[in-house]
Amino acid sequence: MSGTALGEFKDSAALSLGVELELQLVSRRDYDLTRGATDLLGSMDYDGRFGEIKLEITESMIEISTQAQASVDGIAADLAGLRDTLHSHCARNNIGVCGGGTHPFHHWPERRICPGDRFHGLYQRYGYLAKQFTVFGQHIHVGCTSADEAIWLTQALGVHVPAFIALSASSPFVDGVDSFYQSARLNAVSAFPLSGQCPALDSWQQFTEHFAFLQACGIAEGIKDLYWDVRPKPEFGTVEIRVCDTPLAIEQAIALAALAQSLCRWLLRTRPPLHTAKQAHVARYNKFQACRYGLDAMLSDPVALCQVSLRESLARLLDDISEDARELGCLHWLSPLKQMVVDNAGDAAWLRAQFAQHGNLHDVVRAASERLMRQNNDSRGVTP
Amino acid sequence: MIESLIAPLRAVWESLIERLLFLPPFPESIDALALFSLLLVTGLLMGEWLHAHARWPKVIGYVLAGILFGPSLLGWIGVETLAQARPIADAALGLLMMEVGRRLDLSWLRRNPELLRSTLADIGLSFALIFVFALWLVGLSPAWAAATAAVTMASAPAVVLLTVEESRAQGQVTERIILHTAISSAASFVAFAFVLGVVHAELSEDWLNAVVHPIWVVTGALLVGGLGSWLALRIARALPKRSLAQVFVLVACALLAVGIARMLAVPVFLTLFLMGVLLAAFDRRQTLRYTELPDGHWLLAIVLFVIVGASLPWQEFTWLAGLQALGLLLVRAAAKAAALAWSGGSLPLPKRLLVGMGIQPLSATAVFMAYELASLYPEVGRSALTLPLFAAAMMELAGPALCRLALRRSGECENEAGERGGIA
Numbered sequence: 001m002s003g004t005a006l007g008e009f010k011d012s013a014a015l016s017l018g019v020e021l022e023l024q025l026v027s028r029r030d031y032d033l034t035r036g037a038t039d040l041l042g043s044m045d046y047d048g049r050f051g052e053i054k055l056e057i058t059e060s061m062i063e064i065s066t067q068a069q070a071s072v073d074g075i076a077a078d079l080a081g082l083r084d085t086l087h088s089h090c091a092r093n094n095i096g097v098c099g100g101g102t103h104p105f106h107h108w109p110e111r112r113i114c115p116g117d118r119f120h121g122l123y124q125r126y127g128y129l130a131k132q133f134t135v136f137g138q139h140i141h142v143g144c145t146s147a148d149e150a151i152w153l154t155q156a157l158g159v160h161v162p163a164f165i166a167l168s169a170s171s172p173f174v175d176g177v178d179s180f181y182q183s184a185r186l187n188a189v190s191a192f193p194l195s196g197q198c199p200a201l202d203s204w205q206q207f208t209e210h211f212a213f214l215q216a217c218g219i220a221e222g223i224k225d226l227y228w229d230v231r232p233k234p235e236f237g238t239v240e241i242r243v244c245d246t247p248l249a250i251e252q253a254i255a256l257a258a259l260a261q262s263l264c265r266w267l268l269r270t271r272p273p274l275h276t277a278k279q280a281h282v283a284r285y286n287k288f289q290a291c292r293y294g295l296d297a298m299l300s301d302p303v304a305l306c307q308v309s310l311r312e313s314l315a316r317l318l319d320d321i322s323e324d325a326r327e328l329g330c331l332h333w334l335s336p337l338k339q340m341v342v343d344n345a346g347d348a349a350w351l352r353a354q355f356a357q358h359g360n361l362h363d364v365v366r367a368a369s370e371r372l373m374r375q376n377n378d379s380r381g382v383t384p
Numbered sequence: 385m386i387e388s389l390i391a392p393l394r395a396v397w398e399s400l401i402e403r404l405l406f407l408p409p410f411p412e413s414i415d416a417l418a419l420f421s422l423l424l425v426t427g428l429l430m431g432e433w434l435h436a437h438a439r440w441p442k443v444i445g446y447v448l449a450g451i452l453f454g455p456s457l458l459g460w461i462g463v464e465t466l467a468q469a470r471p472i473a474d475a476a477l478g479l480l481m482m483e484v485g486r487r488l489d490l491s492w493l494r495r496n497p498e499l500l501r502s503t504l505a506d507i508g509l510s511f512a513l514i515f516v517f518a519l520w521l522v523g524l525s526p527a528w529a530a531a532t533a534a535v536t537m538a539s540a541p542a543v544v545l546l547t548v549e550e551s552r553a554q555g556q557v558t559e560r561i562i563l564h565t566a567i568s569s570a571a572s573f574v575a576f577a578f579v580l581g582v583v584h585a586e587l588s589e590d591w592l593n594a595v596v597h598p599i600w601v602v603t604g605a606l607l608v609g610g611l612g613s614w615l616a617l618r619i620a621r622a623l624p625k626r627s628l629a630q631v632f633v634l635v636a637c638a639l640l641a642v643g644i645a646r647m648l649a650v651p652v653f654l655t656l657f658l659m660g661v662l663l664a665a666f667d668r669r670q671t672l673r674y675t676e677l678p679d680g681h682w683l684l685a686i687v688l689f690v691i692v693g694a695s696l697p698w699q700e701f702t703w704l705a706g707l708q709a710l711g712l713l714l715v716r717a718a719a720k721a722a723a724l725a726w727s728g729g730s731l732p733l734p735k736r737l738l739v740g741m742g743i744q745p746l747s748a749t750a751v752f753m754a755y756e757l758a759s760l761y762p763e764v765g766r767s768a769l770t771l772p773l774f775a776a777a778m779m780e781l782a783g784p785a786l787c788r789l790a791l792r793r794s795g796e797c798e799n800e801a802g803e804r805g806g807i808a
Contacts, residue, residue: 029487030674035796039556043730059555091495092730093556110552110798360625362674 006211006223009147009204012068012237015265015328016143017075019257020065021246022056022136023086023372024098031365033106033134035059036095037114044089050081057119058111058134062086062097068143068236072258072330079250080382087373098369100351101136101171101185101245104361108132129192135185136246138168138253140260141238147204149268150232153239154198155276156267157230158283161197161243162290162299163314167337168244168256169294170347173361182294182348185245186287194220195227197283200276207232229287239264243287248347248371251336251384258333262325263317269324278302295344315341336384419465420472424683426453427690441547441784446686448781450693461694471646473691476684477542477748478642478656479635481569483677484541485660488566498727502736503564505723506743507571510537513719514712518771522708527579527586528768534579535754535772536716538572539565540747540783541657546685547745547787555796557735561742561787569749570661573654576753577602580760587761604650609658612641616663620671630675651756653749689780692748695755696777700770709774713782716775717744735794742790745783750776 027034037059046053051066064086066078083097090097111131113123123130144150169182181187189195201207214220223234229243241260247253282300289297290310297310318338325331340346354364397410414422430452431445453460461469493500511533518529544565548558577598584594616637623629638656645655667673717740724740725733754769754776791797 029489035554036556039731039735042732089730094489094492094495094559110554358625360674362626363670366670 006208007234009150009232009234010237011145011147012143013070014143014145015261016068016070016238017072017257017261018066018068018141018236018238019075019079019253020063020139020141021079021099021250021253022061022063022138023246024100024103024136025060025062025090026096026098026103026365026369028094028096031096031098031362031369033060033103033111034095035112036093037062040089040093040095043093046085046089050078050085053082053086055114055116055119057114057122057130059114060103060106060111060134061136068141071328072254072261072333075257076250076254076333076382079254083250083373096366096369097372098365099136099170099246099248099372100347100368101169101183102174102188103134103136104173104351104364105176106134107175108134126192129188132188132191135171135188137185137189137242138244138246138256140241140244140257141233141236142241142260142264143236143238144232147207147232147234150234150237150239151201151204151207152274153264153267154228154230154232155201155274156272157239157241157263158197158276159274159279160263160317161229161241161283162286162297162310163317164241164244164256164259165287165290166294166297166310166314167259167340167346168247168252169291170245170248170351172348172351173355173364176361178352178355181292182346183245183291186243186291189227192227194225196229197280198226198228198231200280204232245347248350248368249374250372251382252347254382255333255336255384258325258328258330259318259321259337261328261330262321262334265324265328266321275303294346294348295341311341311344333384413464413468416468419469420687423461423469423472423687423690427686431686441788442550443543443546443689443784444781446689447693447696450690451696451698452693453690454694454696454698456694456696456698461690466691466694469687469691472684473688473748474642474646474652475639476681476688477752478645478652479638479677479681479684480542480545480688481653481656481749482638482660482663483545484562484566484569485657485662486664487562488570488661488664489563492563496730498730499560499563502723502727503567505726506564506720507537507568509719509723510568510716511571511575513715517712517715521711522771524768524771525586527582530575530582531579531754531757531769532712532772534572534575535750535757535769536712536746536775537575538568538746538749539743540745540749540779541565541569542685542688542749543745543747543784544742544787546682547784548791551788551791551796552798553791553794553796555794556731557738557742557794558791558796560731560739561790564739564743568743569657572749572753573651573657576651576654576757579757583757583760587764601650601654604648605645605655605658608641608644608648608650609655609660610662611644612637612655612659613662613666615640616659617667617671620675621669625671626674630672631678634672634675635677651752653752688748692751693780695751696780697770697773698777701774705770705774706778708771709778712771712775713746713778716746720744738790738794741793742787744779744786746776746779747783 025034025036037055054063056063064082066075069075086097108131111134113119165183171183171185172178174184230241233240244256282302286299289299295311298307299310301308325334351364354367394410401407427446427449430449431442434440434445435442514536515529515533518524518532581594581598584590616634619633620630641655641659642652645652720743721740724736754772758766758769
């Protein structure tokens with residue numbers, strides 16, 4: 001039964017990568033969110049050479065997803081191509097595109113659910129939460145050679161969720177005010193009943209049994225109903241990291257993909273002990289800390305029974321995985337992350353600096369939109 | 385009619401005035417504020433009633449109130465009353481025209497050349513077909529045929545803006561309706577200025593006026609609009625963006641421009657449209673870019689459309705004139721639909737035709753332009769411009785409905801359940 005709903009786990013090339021970015025469609029007149037996704041896709045003349053451009057739940061969102069790539073540089077090329085394609089089509093329709101985990105001042109009741117059975121079903125099931133779900137995330141897929149490996153990585157990556165949240169945090173403003181969070185986006189995700197962490201499971205067999213249990217209870221019908229921070233994706237043969245805010249520039253999105261790939265290689269190579277059951281007790285607290293304070297978070301260590309600085313532990317982690325990054329050919333993409341840990345200069349800080357400079361959120365979105373579209377290409381392609 | 389109603393009151397008043405020293409003479413005309421209030425409430429009630437019971441756009445109700453109480457039917461709003469209310473209408477139209485000018489985004493045409501093609505086709509075809517219709521089928525002289533084409537070629541900015549606002553529409557069809565309306569209005573104003581000279585030349589052979597009047601109108605509007613926008617940007621720069629103070633500065637500068645334009649006999653609609661265009665073009669620091677007109681502009685808009693409704697010459701209606709106006713509207717509709725069918729800038733054909741439907745309104749600016757032209761040579765102008773005035777009169781009622789239908793068919797309106805409209 002569960003096998004039917006989940007499908008077979010499709011093995012994929014080890015550590016292959018795929019990236020999805022949910023982006024904001026904004027009016028070029030006042031930089032509020034605008035409705036335009038369906039018309040934009042309807043008028044698009046694009047052959048899919050860099051991956052897909054598709055609808056998301058509301059008309060003010062659009063999702064770009066790269067093709068499966070063996071290397072981070074492949075992801076970089078796809079994301080640059082997708083960004084430029086989207087940019088030229090949006091320009092023809094007088095629509096701006098913007099990164100960031102939340103739109104700083106949009107009024108959620110004005111959002112329109114996209115046409116389609118799936119989106120309509122979500123709106124019927126979740127009501128206003130579906131419109132409030134107009135938040136924008138980056139999902140990173142890492143290829144796994146087996147279903148059991150995917151489950152192990154799902155558990156192992158759970159410990160590092162705060163690092164991905166802090167490094168991608170780009171949603172400090174909600175409803176026109178500073179939320180004091182670095183990433184306020186995940187508060188919108190937390191409202192969904194099946195959000196959170198994957199329970200302590202050791203194998204694909206246990207996962208399918210757990211899913212069958214959820215199915216029998218009438219809670220979940222498919223893998224898409226599980227809004228977990230990290231989840232296996234059987235149809236792609238990947239493990240999917242879902243906690244990142246969409247960064248303000250594709251370079252940061254690429255760097256996060258490099259972190260995911262290097263980290264997975266390091267985890268699979270060193271196989272650290274997981275302490276899954278203990279981690280489950282502190283996971284929500286640690287996630288809150290990362291959302292609220294970003295790199296300044298103090299995380300709870302359920303094994304050493306102490307608090308540790310996320311900034312310090314992340315600096316050590318980035319050093320630890322450097323050798324794996326070198327082997328994968330993406331060490332140069334980790335440099336901006338290392339610098340960010342030192343400088344504390346993430347996207348949330350940049351947005352707050354823009355607000356301090358302009359004094360209004362319309363100009364903040366304008367600046368953010370220009371930043372996403374700023375091309376940082378050289379002859380070898382997009383660079384960190 | 386109104387005289388017979390107040391006659392007994394006047395008689396009582398005049399009998400008392402000898403004994404009650406404090407009584408002023410019986411008021412011969414209604415106070416301006418009272419007039420404003422009456423026009424507002426009448427229009428508002430009619431608009432709200434039609435909207436609630438028939439789901440019609442409220443603008444239609446405002447116009448119907450004007451027609452009902454105007455000189456054509458009940459006569460409660462007389463010709464003198466209309467003249468008295470003109471400053472309010474000018475202020476309302478001015479603010480709406482400024483808003484349309486601010487929304488004229490020429491950079492979009494640069495990014496999407498197909499749009500440039502469709503707007504040029506709309507302008508060219510509309511003017512040419514209406515001119516030919518008025519010249520050959522109606523039999524107007526070339527000057528008045530050109531005047532008719534200049535007055536009726538464009539969509540109605542005020543109606544379009546209010547309908548979009550009332551429907552809370554958002555999307556590609558909506559944005560393109562606004563763009564087409566703004567650009568065709570600009571083209572119509574250029575044609576209007578040119579036609580001024582042509583009318584002078586044909587009717588008086590006075591070459592001085594034929595040359596200087598268009599220059600006066602265009603230069604005057606440009607200078608007054610430029611002064612208004614410069615002043616607004618200059619003062620607003622010192623104030624927080626999107627603050628209430630900035631809104632007041634914007635409105636005050638617009639009203640100043642309206643006042644100066646009236647003093648110099650320069651068309652208010654042209655002056656304020658140019659002020660809006662210049663505001664958007666020179667606002668490099670985004671000083672006023674995000675500052676919106678207050679909801680209060682709906683108050684003025686209601687009065688504007690009541691006055692426009694009352695100004696329509698229904699008392700001069702003949703079946704021939706009606707048929708000719710209907711013919712003009714059909715030719716105009718065909719021109720706009722053909723232009724949009726030919727090229728619409730990356731939008732599928734059904735949606736392009738909806739844009740063509742959405743730009744059908746013909747309203748306040750056309751009526752005001754027609755009266756400006758007619759006032760040059762009243763003895764011939766009024767009868768020569770009966771055609772565009774009747775076309776506007778018909779479209780006053782059909783235009784908002786067509787625009788609203790286009791927005792709804794495109795699926796870009798707010799859901800009916802959540803729809804509150806501009807003033808509800």
